Amino acid sequence: MRPFLKPSLFSRPVRRLSVMSRQGSVLRAGMGSLALCTLTGLAAAGAAGANAAGQSAAAAMPSASGAAVAQRDAGPLEWMMRAHQPASAAAVQGAPAAAHVATTASSRHRAASAPAPELGTVAAAGAEAPGVPAREAAALYAQHCASCHGATRMGAMGPALLPESLERLRHGTIVQTIRDGRPATQMQAYGRTLTEAQIRGIARWLQQAPEQAPSWTEADMRASHHTFVQPDYGPVAPVFRADPRNLFVVVEAGDHHVSILDGDTFTPLTRFASHYALHGGPKFSPDGRFVYFGSRDGWVSQYDLYRLQKVAEIRVGINTRNVAVSDDGKWVMAGNTLPNTLVLLDAHGLAPVRTYPVVDRQGHPSRVSAVYDAAPRKSFVVALKDAPELWEISCDPHAEPLYKGLVHDYRLKEAMPTPAYLEPRVIPLDVVLDDFYFDPDYRYVMGASRAGKGEVISLLSGAKVADLPLRGMPHLGSGITFRHDGHLYMASTNLQTSSVTVIDMGTWKVVKDIPLPGPGFFLRSHEDTPYMWADSMMSPTARDTLSIIDKRTLQVVRELRLRPGKTNAHVEFTRDGRYALVSIMENPGELVVVDARTLREVKSLPMSKPIGKYNVFNKVTRSEGTSH
Numbered sequence: 353m354r355p356f357l358k359p360s361l362f363s364r365p366v367r368r369l370s371v372m373s374r375q376g377s378v379l380r381a382g383m384g385s386l387a388l389c390t391l392t393g394l395a396a397a398g399a400a401g402a403n404a405a406g407q408s409a410a411a412a413m414p415s416a417s418g419a420a421v422a423q424r425d426a427g428p429l430e431w432m433m434r435a436h437q438p439a440s441a442a443a444v445q446g447a448p449a450a451a452h453v454a455t456t457a458s459s460r461h462r463a464a465s466a467p468a469p470e471l472g473t474v475a476a477a478g479a480e481a482p483g484v485p486a487r488e489a490a491a492l493y494a495q496h497c498a499s500c501h502g503a504t505r506m507g508a509m510g511p512a513l514l515p516e517s518l519e520r521l522r523h524g525t526i527v528q529t530i531r532d533g534r535p536a537t538q539m540q541a542y543g544r545t546l547t548e549a550q551i552r553g554i555a556r557w558l559q560q561a562p563e564q565a566p567s568w569t570e571a572d573m574r575a576s577h578h579t580f581v582q583p584d585y586g587p588v589a590p591v592f593r594a595d596p597r598n599l600f601v602v603v604e605a606g607d608h609h610v611s612i613l614d615g616d617t618f619t620p621l622t623r624f625a626s627h628y629a630l631h632g633g634p635k636f637s638p639d640g641r642f643v644y645f646g647s648r649d650g651w652v653s654q655y656d657l658y659r660l661q662k663v664a665e666i667r668v669g670i671n672t673r674n675v676a677v678s679d680d681g682k683w684v685m686a687g688n689t690l691p692n693t694l695v696l697l698d699a700h701g702l703a704p705v706r707t708y709p710v711v712d713r714q715g716h717p718s719r720v721s722a723v724y725d726a727a728p729r730k731s732f733v734v735a736l737k738d739a740p741e742l743w744e745i746s747c748d749p750h751a752e753p754l755y756k757g758l759v760h761d762y763r764l765k766e767a768m769p770t771p772a773y774l775e776p777r778v779i780p781l782d783v784v785l786d787d788f789y790f791d792p793d794y795r796y797v798m799g800a801s802r803a804g805k806g807e808v809i810s811l812l813s814g815a816k817v818a819d820l821p822l823r824g825m826p827h828l829g830s831g832i833t834f835r836h837d838g839h840l841y842m843a844s845t846n847l848q849t850s851s852v853t854v855i856d857m858g859t860w861k862v863v864k865d866i867p868l869p870g871p872g873f874f875l876r877s878h879e880d881t882p883y884m885w886a887d888s889m890m891s892p893t894a895r896d897t898l899s900i901i902d903k904r905t906l907q908v909v910r911e912l913r914l915r916p917g918k919t920n921a922h923v924e925f926t927r928d929g930r931y932a933l934v935s936i937m938e939n940p941g942e943l944v945v946v947d948a949r950t951l952r953e954v955k956s957l958p959m960s961k962p963i964g965k966y967n968v969f970n971k972v973t974r975s976e977g978t979s980h
């Protein structure tokens with residue numbers, strides 16, 4: 353087959369030429385020191401204005417929803433499979449044709465929430481009594497709900513009530529919330545005011561897309577920006593006596609709060625309300641003073657851990673994946689699925705600086721899968737959920753320029769160099785990669801496609817350097833690295849198969865699949881402990897079991913059931929690796945402190961579904977046993 357010479361995209365000096373065949377596959381060949389750039393992708397992205405982001409998202413909204421409803425009876429594993437489906441597949445399975453953005457978002461979120469207690473307790477939707485018609489439901493919403501959740505359901509004092517925001521909840525859970533209210537929030541119980549049919553009608557109406565597609569413009573973003581305090585960014589002393597580098601930030605998903613914990617005494621310093629459904633790890637400034645949160649419904653918040661006060665917040669989108677903080681502490685980048693944008697914020701106060709429409713080389717919008725801080729490269733790496741591309745955005749004012757366009761040799765200056773600072777560089781991929789892990793130097797990205805196919809991509813050249821022989825659905829994002837006998841290993845849980853996979857990062861070969869009692873989600877370790885801790889929270893029967901694996905022998909040495917029958921998951925170590933903090937992910941739940949040597953419980957604190965906890969020292973020093 354003769355390749356159709358359509359330039360693929362490289363923007364730094366590379367040693368390989370990529371050409372795309374008419375069939376769309378990328379062929380690569382060694383080419384000395386060439387720099388090739390696409391003629392289309394970035395130009396399209398750059399040309400689109402900030403408002404176009406909102407418009408393109410709006411254009412992509414479904415005319416009528418159905419995805420969330422169609423998927424309500426899916427089992428946990430099915431949800432996980434759907435979470436990893438490409439946009440087209442999700443659309444075929446029950447969503448309207450135009451639902452490129454919103455439909456795929458709807459299919460995505462179900463998976464990992466399977467262990468959430470409310471999901472299992474709700475009656476099947478098939479047995480529901482019919483609710484009042486949509487017109488009446490809309491009028492009831494305007495009368496009872498709009499003052500808190502916004503006339504357009506975009507959220508105000510209460511969270512957004514759009515299909516994308518509710519997709520992780522079953523119909524019965526929404527009915528229950530309207531009927532019974534939510535404890536410790538302003539959401540009151542409407543069971544005494546409204547009939548069952550009215551409540552069911554409102555719930556069903558909320559699961560449908562609104563007549564007017566929601567949009568989120570730069571003006572909306574700026575209007576949402578709120579500054580609580582103007583902190584002194586110079587050296588200040590904490591307002592408490594605890595070691596500020598050994599604090600834990602605990603995200604409590606049960607009632608949407610955050611607790612700050614002294615990591616030496618395991619006593620809470622403060623607890624405050626967060627935005628609805630924080631997702632992804634909170635990210636820290638390099639000195640550990642500030643922490644940044646992203647919520648699923650688009651809010652980014654900055655919190656001062658020394659002063660124990662909120663600094664600022666801004667709503668960057670309708671649906672947000674996660675946030676990353678640059679290595680120099682100057683920038684926060686937020687990745688959205690609705691609209692399809694990346695938003696760059698000033699890390700000191702969260703003022704919006706730039707909106708990047710996320711559009712692939714063919715001009716199609718894509719959701720952001722996640723944004724990561726590649727600290728050694730002084731850049732953000734962005735994974736796209738609907739396009740076979742990775743983006744890298746340099747935060748280095750002295751970064752080598754980008755060469756956009758097809759050139760023979762970038763040294764001949766055949767193309768005009770574009771300053772690379774804060775400008776996306778696009779790395780084309782063979783497949784859409786969905787889940788990622790980086791080597792400690794951020795030279796390589798390990799990625800897994802939705803079908804579980806694994807690849808290693810060099811961030812230097814943009815080329816694939818190895819295939820990863822993976823089974824099932826590896827959860828690379830929860831991976832850890834560790835060293836043993838002069839080798840650097842990466843280990844990851846698997847959402848589908850009951851094992852932890854260990855890969856030699858020198859050879860990219862799987863050295864062992866360590867059996868677990870069930871599929872797991874999170875994996876954790878620390879430089880100063882010989883063990884890694886894996887949960888099996890994707891398993892209906894073993895979600896209460898933590899497997900303690902010896903990093904030297906790759907054998908499970910103990911199975912811990914701290915609270916039998918309850919979800920035992922997500923571990924984080926103290927800064928010295930002496931204690932492991934384990935979540936009992938229930939509501940009410942607990943945080944259990946375990947001696948990492950004796951594996952004995954030393955303390956327990958009541959918490960509301962503590963979904964994750966993050967140690968300041970381990971994060972800012974990029975401990976190899978934790979996420980970054």
Ligand code: DHE
Pocket residue numbers: 435460461462463464465466605630631632633634674675721722829963964979980
């Ligand atoms: Fe997460 C991190 C993606 C469902 C809890 N999750 C991440 C990250 C990604 C991701 C890309 C890393 C970003 C970061 O830390 O900045 N998560 C996904 C999904 O694609 C998936 C499967 C479907 C979805 O709806 O988004 C998914 N995640 C879940 C859940 O259902 C969990 C258990 C509950 C929840 O809050 O929604 C969940 N994800 C978490 C947590 C982290 C996370 C606690 C941070 C882990 C860490 O220790 O750093």
